[in-house]
Amino acid sequence: MGLIARLSRIVPLVILLAVVAAIIYLVVTYRHSPARAKEVLIQVFTWVCGVLSALFGVASVYAFFDNAPAVLDLTLSFMAVGLVGLAITRLCNRRFLKHNPHYRKKRLAATTHRRWPWQR
Template sequence: MPAFIVARLYRALPLVVILAVIAVAIYVIVSWRYTPAKAKEVLIKCFIVLNAALSILFVLATLYAWLEGNAFVADFFITLLVTTLICLGITFVCRWRFLKHNPNYRWKLTGRATKGPRKK
């Protein structure tokens, strides 16, 4: 049984490696250009969008494979779906921790808010 679980996770390894390379590239480029805190904020936003989009894609691919009666492909996409959902959950935990330790990123100006007058 454990070998079966390891074999399933092994199939998702290329996806995890690609996501890790994307994360390192985004963090290095944005932290070089701005600050490490801004890099973390951008990375969290990008990964929420990326993992949500991948999850939707893998749900649709799984449904299509089931409708076609292809159990192996459906099993493969379920493995990838679980991987992206775990990554999405980890991203939300990272976002929670980031906002806890960086409260200045918590409040953003909205369209209804106005800036006060400048002090001279």
């Protein structure tokens, strides 16, 4: 029963992330293309899930040292959602790049710029 109670507390966060994802996807699809929308969505959610995990991790440490078990339980649940979201976005990124290799970042060729007094 305790697991169901924990999961019910994180439902609003998951719903909020899903709504934000849908809005981002629709806007970028309208402006560019579905492939570009997926790339942007993956980048945004990788960043968001990483930041959420870090913030809730810091809050968990603070709750642990403040001896607040209810807050610790809640922040650990939220941090777990952030970490699971981060893992999912990394897997989606890997699959996206497998099917769309032209979106990979290419290495730039090294260039040399000669400066004074060596210009010629």
